[in-house]
Amino acid sequence: xxxxxxxxxxxxxxxxxxxxxxxxxxxxxxxxxxxxxxxxxxxxxxxxxxxxxxxxxxxxxxxxxxxxxxxxxxxxxxxxxxxxxxxxxxxxxxxxxxxxxxxxxxxxxxxxxxxxxxxxxxxxxxxxxxxxxxxxxxxxxxxxxxxxxxxxxxxxxxxxxxxxxxxxxxxxxxxxxxxxxxxxxxxxxxxxxxxxxxxxxxxxxxxxxxxxxxxxxxxxxxxxxxxxxxxxxxxxxxxxxxxxxxxxxxxxxxxxxxxxxxxxxxxxxxxxxxxxxxxxxxxxxxxxxxxxxxxxxxxxxxxxxxxxxxxxxxxxxxxxxxxxxxxxxxxxxxxxxxxxxxxxxxxxxxxxxxxxxxxxxxxxxxxxxxxxxxxxxxxxxxxxxxxxxxxxxxxxxxxxxxxxxxxxxxxxxxxxxxxxxxxxxxxxxxxxxxxxxxxxxxxxxxxxxxxxxxxxxxxxxxxxxxxxxxxxxxxxxxxxxxxxxxxxxxxxxxxxxxxxxxxxxxx
Amino acid sequence: xxxxxxxxxxxxxxxxxxxxxxxxxxxxxxxxxxxxxxxxxxxxxxxxxxxxxxxxxxxxxxxxxxxxxxxxxxxxxxxxxxxxxxxxxxxxxxxxxxxxxxxxxxxxxxxxxxxxxxxxxxxxxxxxxxxxxxxxxxxxxxxxxxxxxxxxxxxxxxxxxxxxxxxxxxxxxxxxxxxxxxxxxxxxxxxxxxxxxxxxxxxxxxxxxxxxxxxxxxxxxxxxxxxxxxxxxxxxxxxxxxxxxxxxxxxxxxxxxxxxxxxxxxxxxxxxxxxxxxxxxxxxxxxxxxxxxxx
Numbered sequence: 001x002x003x004x005x006x007x008x009x010x011x012x013x014x015x016x017x018x019x020x021x022x023x024x025x026x027x028x029x030x031x032x033x034x035x036x037x038x039x040x041x042x043x044x045x046x047x048x049x050x051x052x053x054x055x056x057x058x059x060x061x062x063x064x065x066x067x068x069x070x071x072x073x074x075x076x077x078x079x080x081x082x083x084x085x086x087x088x089x090x091x092x093x094x095x096x097x098x099x100x101x102x103x104x105x106x107x108x109x110x111x112x113x114x115x116x117x118x119x120x121x122x123x124x125x126x127x128x129x130x131x132x133x134x135x136x137x138x139x140x141x142x143x144x145x146x147x148x149x150x151x152x153x154x155x156x157x158x159x160x161x162x163x164x165x166x167x168x169x170x171x172x173x174x175x176x177x178x179x180x181x182x183x184x185x186x187x188x189x190x191x192x193x194x195x196x197x198x199x200x201x202x203x204x205x206x207x208x209x210x211x212x213x214x215x216x217x218x219x220x221x222x223x224x225x226x227x228x229x230x231x232x233x234x235x236x237x238x239x240x241x242x243x244x245x246x247x248x249x250x251x252x253x254x255x256x257x258x259x260x261x262x263x264x265x266x267x268x269x270x271x272x273x274x275x276x277x278x279x280x281x282x283x284x285x286x287x288x289x290x291x292x293x294x295x296x297x298x299x300x301x302x303x304x305x306x307x308x309x310x311x312x313x314x315x316x317x318x319x320x321x322x323x324x325x326x327x328x329x330x331x332x333x334x335x336x337x338x339x340x341x342x343x344x345x346x347x348x349x350x351x352x353x354x355x356x357x358x359x360x361x362x363x364x365x366x367x368x369x370x371x372x373x374x375x376x377x378x379x380x381x382x383x384x385x386x387x388x389x390x391x392x393x394x395x396x397x398x399x400x401x402x403x404x405x406x407x408x409x410x411x412x413x414x415x416x417x418x419x420x421x422x423x424x425x426x427x428x429x430x431x432x433x434x435x436x437x438x439x440x441x442x443x444x445x446x447x448x449x450x451x452x453x454x455x456x457x458x459x460x461x462x463x464x465x466x467x468x469x470x471x472x473x474x475x476x477x478x479x480x481x482x483x484x485x486x487x488x489x490x491x492x493x494x495x496x497x498x499x500x501x502x503x504x505x506x507x
Numbered sequence: 508x509x510x511x512x513x514x515x516x517x518x519x520x521x522x523x524x525x526x527x528x529x530x531x532x533x534x535x536x537x538x539x540x541x542x543x544x545x546x547x548x549x550x551x552x553x554x555x556x557x558x559x560x561x562x563x564x565x566x567x568x569x570x571x572x573x574x575x576x577x578x579x580x581x582x583x584x585x586x587x588x589x590x591x592x593x594x595x596x597x598x599x600x601x602x603x604x605x606x607x608x609x610x611x612x613x614x615x616x617x618x619x620x621x622x623x624x625x626x627x628x629x630x631x632x633x634x635x636x637x638x639x640x641x642x643x644x645x646x647x648x649x650x651x652x653x654x655x656x657x658x659x660x661x662x663x664x665x666x667x668x669x670x671x672x673x674x675x676x677x678x679x680x681x682x683x684x685x686x687x688x689x690x691x692x693x694x695x696x697x698x699x700x701x702x703x704x705x706x707x708x709x710x711x712x713x714x715x716x717x718x719x720x721x722x723x724x725x726x727x728x729x730x731x732x733x734x735x736x737x738x739x740x741x742x743x744x745x746x747x748x749x750x751x752x753x754x755x756x757x758x759x760x761x762x763x764x765x766x767x768x769x770x771x772x773x774x775x776x777x778x779x780x781x782x783x784x785x786x787x788x789x790x791x792x793x794x795x796x797x798x799x800x801x802x
Contacts, residue, residue: 033650033684035701112582116591117575197578206578207550210693255575256541259590266588275802365702366686441686454581454656455800456604 009486010416014318021315024308029443030372033365040363047214048221055216056223057204059252064200065227066247067119067193068186071126073244075186076179078127079134084163086139099132101469101476103436104189105354106446108196109453110465114267116258119251122198126189130182137494141174142167178494180235184228188352191224195358196439199252205355209362221351228350271458278459294460298452299467302438302445306471309368309434309444310427313375317430318423320380321387326407328388331396341388348381353433358440366441374437375430383422390418417488424483425493428476435468445471538750539571540564544596545583547658548692548712550576556774557596563771567762570751579689580657584608593747594759599624599659599738599791603801606785611745614785615760617737618777622787624738625710626660628731629695634704636730642672643730651682652703654694657800659738659791661691665707667794668733692716699727709738711776736794737787741780 034040085092108125115121149166157166194202201220208217235243270278276286326332327341353374360370391411400406412419438446445468452461483489544557557574565572575592577583584601586592588608597605599621606612628646630636636643654661666678673681686703688694691712698706699722713729716722741763747755763780766772772779795801 031684033702112585113589116586116589117577117582118591195578197576197582203576203578210689211549211551254591255573256539256586256591256593258586263589451656454579456581456584456608457802 010420013420013482013486017311017318018315021312024311028308028312028372029367030369031365031367032369033367034363037363043212044214044217044359044363047216047218049218050215051219051222052213052215053219053223055213056219060194060199060201060204060220061223061227062250063122063198063252064187064190064194064202064224065243066250066252067122067126067198067200068183068190069243069247070123070251071190072130072179072183072186073247074123074127075130076134076182078131079136079138080175082131082135083138083142084159086135087143092135096132096135097473097476098469100129100136101132101432101472102129102465103432103468104129105192105196105436105439106449106465106468108193108198109449110458110462112197113271113458114258114260114263116254116256117197117199118254118258120254122190122193122200123251125193126186130186134179134182137178138175141171141178145171145174176237180231181494183235184231184350187224187228187231188350192352192354195354202355206358209359225347225350229346267458272462274459274463275457291463294463298448298460298464299445302435302443302448302464303467303471305368305442305447306431306435306438306444306468309371309375309437309442310431310475312368313372313379313430313434314423314427316372316376317379317383317426318419320376321383321419321422322412324380324384325387325391328385329391329411331391331402331406331411338388342385345381345385345388348377349385351378353378354436354440357433357437357442361440361442368442371434371437371440371442371444375433379426379430383419383426386422387415387419390415417486418491420486421483421488421491421493424479424488427479428472431475432468432472435471537570539573540568540594540747540751541573541575541592542594542596543575543577543583543586543592545580545598545601545655545658546577547580547598547655547661547690547709548715549690552715552774556771559768559771559774560766563766563768564759564762567765568751568755568758580655584657587612587742587744590744590746593744593750595742597740597742598657599736599740599788600663600795600800601657601659602740602742603788603791603795604657605742606788607801609744612742613745613756614740614742614783614788615756616763616780617740617783617787618775619779619781620711620777621738621740622781622783623735624660625735626664626733627708627710627713627729628665628705628733629698629708629713629727630705630730631698631701631703632726632728633701636705638728638730640731642668644672646705646730647673647681648683649704650684650686651678652686652688652694652697652706653678654687654691654706654708655689656687658691658709659736660709661694661707662687663791663794663798663800664733664736666798666800670798692721695722695727699723701726705730715774715776737791740783740788 082092082096086096104125107128108121111121111124115124145167149170150162153162153166190200191202191205194200194204195206197203201224205217205220208214208220274287274290276282276290324345328338328345330338333341356378357371357374360373364370394411394414396410400410435445438444438448439450441447445464449461449464452458452464480489542561544553546553553576561572561574575586577586580598580601583595583597584605587595587605595605602614606614628642630646634649636645653665656662669678669681670676678685688697688706691709694706694708695713695716697703710732743756743759747759760782764782766780792801
């Protein structure tokens with residue numbers, strides 16, 4: 001059996017993953033609770049076909065770009081500074097893992113406590129996790145890079161000079177590619193921040209969806225796709241400083257100012273201090289009495305649901321990607337079908353998962369099903385797109401078969417390691433999103449975070465967010481181990497590069 | 508070299524961005540009085556009512572008044588707690604939460620209807636449930652939606668009432684599925700569409716949506732009306748006196764109570780506003796503790 005597998009273990013891993021997802025199905029809540037999902041879907045699609053562009057508020061578009069540009073700039077700048085000590089310092093690596101394992105929305109919910117609904121909250125909510133992600137990826141880029149220029153430096157050259165003159169010139173292009181990709185993610189994050197109250201396009205989009213103003217929602221979505229689709233036109237070397245300064249000027253004026261100083265003090269010395277400690281009772285017994293119900297009634301069931309959702313979504317993503325990638329590959333879709341396939345996958349990938357999940361929940365009601373659909377669509381779009389590019393890069397024999405034979409006996413076997421690498425890489429990201437979908441009503445970890453915040457129990461919220469971060473880090477570590485075992489850890493998994501060979505981290 | 512240039516320019520941009528972020532908010536001559544309200548129903552109605560209130564208060568108080576929309580109940584409480592807003596239209600429970608978090612803050616005015624507010628249990632016609640004076644026990648086993656998690660008439664009081672009527676059972680145990688719709692208009696839509704069979708809804712929003720023709724009486728109807736409890740109120744931070752001068756709280760209360768314009772009151776679903784104090788909401792503190800929503 002193993003003769004057909006290029007590296008032993010692909011089949012085993014795939015089987016185990018599929019089996020785990022199957023085992024999850026009976027315990028997953030997959031009900032459709034709405035009665036007319038199709039009618040609502042038709043109305044939504046009608047809105048996309050007949051968009052109401054005059055209803056789009058121009059400033060919300062500007063703010064969406066401004067938060068994204070500044071958030072990514074600050075995040076990437078900090079990430080670059082952290083990337084230099086990243087490989088050497090365990091502390092830096094841990095700090096970055098902590099930063100990126102907390103979702104932008106969780107960051108925003110915490111930052112709002114101190115900075116209110118303000119530009120600072122919006123920019124920092126993007127900048128903090130992105131600093132952690134950028135530090136990791138920049139450091140990987142640095143490690144992969146050519147060292148020949150470094151070897152000819154005179155002895156005694158300082159670390160900063162060495163980096164600036166011997167390494168940056170070689171690395172800058174790839175940094176720029178990755179940062180541009182991060183900006184695309186930043187735009188999605190910025191939009192989604194509107195769903196919790198920041199004045200980006202998500203704010204009006206949420207209202208429009210909620211109240212069924214689908215023509216307005218359609219217009220907003222089309223504007224957003226246009227922004228993402230044209231990013232290579234407006235983000236150029238020369239336009240970056242303009243964008244950053246422009247974004248800083250265009251930030252929304254905050255209506256009312258939070259008392260940052262006192263709020264910060266209250267947040268750290270009161271709000272997030274575990275309730276028994278706050279009451280002056282710091283005995284282990286009382287702390288355990290406080291923590292135990294959080295663990296047994298929230299963390300454990302929430303984690304179980306999060307893992308179940310992520311597992312099913314991962315396997316559906318895999319199946320989706322296998323079906324979708326031929327649409328964007330020359331040999332399968334042909335010169336006519338391929339551009340259509342690409343547009344489809346770019347649209348799917350540009351749609352933020354959170355928004356997609358919100359929408360599916362409106363259509364299907366609060367169960368795991370809409371969350372699975374949203375996660376799988378988005379991620380299958382991304383992986384399908386990348387696989388398509390890899391499929392085009394494969395050198396085929398002149399007498400290669402065509403159609404299903406080519407797919408099953410040549411393309412897929414040759415791409416399978418790459419395919420697993422993409423999937424395992426996205427596992428952590430799917431998990432992070434699964435947790436956050438709780439805010440929308442699926443009973444994953446975010447569900448309990450939302451409850452804790454509604455009850456103003458920030459101490460509990462912080463414990464739950466930390467637990468979510470730990471689960472994310474654990475899955476990331478497990479995924480890395482698997483990739484090493486399968487010897488696919490050196491395959492490209494990022495999607496930032498213009499070529500498949502130089503691909504970044506999703507998000 | 509191009510790369511270095513690009514990075515250098517990025518760095519300049521970052522510096523500029525950092526400076527602009529760090530620049531402290533310029534203090535104005537008269538800082539605007541900023542207020543918010545819990546997003547308990549359709550946003551268009553909220554924008555209408557609070558826009559009018561802002562305009563009215565500005566004229567009465569002689570200070571700029573601004574409304575900040577928020578997306579959730581806790582976001583309204585947070586904005587009040589961290590000082591972004593000085594005044595808020597809270598529900599009974601969010602008001603209790605906010606005043607607990609900000610010592611010195613006061614409930615100053617409530618709607619005349621809020622002293623004896625009610626919630627309705629509503630049911631989809633397919634359930635066959637009809638209106639009764641006793642809480643219908645037949646709702647057990649159905650699917651059920653609350654409003655927002657921190658809603659008084661959509662969560663706190665319904666949960667308390669349910670726990671009393673089904674002793675020893677939590678809502679999760681009484682119903683086959685429990686959801687949180689987020690706001691009252693949405694609760695009505697969800698029960699009307701059959702997504703949930705039964706729901707708990709604010710009676711004033713039911714009446715407003717009913718008048719607006721948004722409710723199909725053949726699809727959804729009221730099956731039970733709750734006992735009265737105190738609900739919505741305007742709550743103001745204690746530090747407004749420092750900012751706007753002594754006596755500002757009374758001035759604000761008088762302005763709110765003095766609203767007679769039906770175009771302001773109607774979108775609230777209130778006949779007028781009346782003075783109120785923190786003490787009026789003490790029963791809710793007990794209810795909050797009993798349901799475990801408050802420490």
